[in-house]
Amino acid sequence: MLEDKNEKRTSLAELGEFGLINYLTDAIKLKHKSSIKGVGDDAAVLDFKGKQVLLTTDLLIEGIHFDLSYMPLKHLGYKAVMVNLSDVYAMNGTPTQITVSLAVSNRFPLEAIEELYSGIHLACKLYNIDLVGGDTSSSTKGLLINITALGEAKKDEIVYRNGAKVNDLLVVTGDLGAAYLGLQVLEREKQVFQANPNAQPELDNYTYLVERQLKPEARKDIPVLLKELGVKPTSMIDISDGLSSEIIHICKQSEVGCNLYENKIPLDPQVISTCEEFNMDSTTIALSGGEDYELLFTIDTEDYPKIKGNPNLTVIGHITEKNEGMHLITRANQKVELTAQGWNAMAK
């Protein structure tokens, strides 16, 4: 949060749009066989050789989706890529290319854009993605990034949201709620800093939460794991808006109902302790927090033995007939209707 007064600042106006594009794209080497031609022509050229193509796009805007007072630009670049890759994994596909559209006001020097791109490039390297195009522009206010990701999958491997069947098991990867709590911790520290600029942030007890907020990882291991286990989910979605909202998407599109068990929802110990400290309900956080980028899917009960005991996967409920509705079964064995805003225990 402290500004380095000696930092190097190269003005973007000096460099110009073409200069900036050349600067940012000069070092790009294409890795995928499907990337025939990347940056430098009117359009990128790709060849998926008969595989189906997955396409998704996400827009991140300063002041709406991120706050640069605690989100380092490198992390922002990394996260902007993750958000898109997560959507491709949620189709049981392999992301292959991205394009990056960027608008920046002149308050950002070239060095800031380099930081942002270093995060984008790192994500591309670790997730084996080619950056094949984009657009850069000045903005009248703030920073915004629109990333479009393409991926590939064989036709019969793709998993949609609409295939869940009655009696299927509802499975989630990893644990939930940490990213949202990380944001609460960072917001609190920002307020402390604003009140006293000499205060040092106290984040030692919240490292996992803050990391989940600032440097989320998309679950690229899950489509691979499922293939190894010989399991093809009947439906799948990524958890970006909170567990409750995503379960509702699956149920509505599959025309089914569900029972979700509160005591099965996977939570990290730091989520539980921080919820106690903040006087928040951990189930509410998991249901409505969002930004977890875990995967939620349904499997046929016959596949249960294949996933049983896997530390990455937790069975949290099962699919019911549509007319039974969508419910959370609480620890007290009460049946509460799921809503898109999540189940707010404190509001009851």
Next chain:
Amino acid sequence: MLEDKNEKRTSLAELGEFGLINYLTDAIKLKHKSSIKGVGDDAAVLDFKGKQVLLTTDLLIEGIHFDLSYMPLKHLGYKAVMVNLSDVYAMNGTPTQITVSLAVSNRFPLEAIEELYSGIHLACKLYNIDLVGGDTSSSTKGLLINITALGEAKKDEIVYRNGAKVNDLLVVTGDLGAAYLGLQVLEREKQVFQANPNAQPELDNYTYLVERQLKPEARKDIPVLLKELGVKPTSMIDISDGLSSEIIHICKQSEVGCNLYENKIPLDPQVISTCEEFNMDSTTIALSGGEDYELLFTIDTEDYPKIKGNPNLTVIGHITEKNEGMHLITRANQKVELTAQGWNAMAK
């Protein structure tokens, strides 16, 4: 430019993001065989059946790329699509799908977004494009649109920027400079209106110019025409930043030089008369004006008889050895070096 005080205003906050997405995408029907699944899952699913895929993206920002005081929202939506399709045609391909990312501040009611989308949908209808995805968000200021377009082409049909050869002919479609002059006319009328809000815009003598600025059409007829004529260009690019800048792109990427003949540059009579009125040089406008969305390409001299006399195509020069440089041959038979900012006759 006059505000209708009785217009219907539905607040976006009231509708919410999911409500808005449902509202905007409800009526979409997919037309392309390659569009397997559009809006409604984590990613769109496309199948190009072995054809190569063209991918391009463009970002338009209020206050930078457009001014809503004279750009109607419907036209803006239409133009945002055209800008992207033009890039696909410039690869000699057929555009097939788009995604639309939109950020709007709360000063825009739902009806404004509907207007914008009516232009997007019209463009999709007339150019046979499927809208298969997108993202919507609030913004802290103004309106921005990021459109990504996908297209398809057989591998051996794609035309890159880097294939121009010595002696090839330089060919341009349509005429140049009108869109830029249209912008000058609109800017002038805006100033008149700001000085005197009762003034009525006088646009009768500039209808072609204003239409080229507000409602450009991408040249979807050209890849079809070239196929009919049996001509495959050796290189191609669309003219978005002015003829000069695009010729330089082709020459640099093809490692060649060129001679461009001033007296061959196609100009509409309205461009000539308005340049006289505004005391501007029409060659400068054509070289540096931009936003024409015409196509510039090179062909082998053997193909000249096939295009000769075609009213859509004008030969404006030829390709030379790289060491001869890139030049404009003026009407006075002087050789002037082409620069990316265009050749400014008035500055000499």
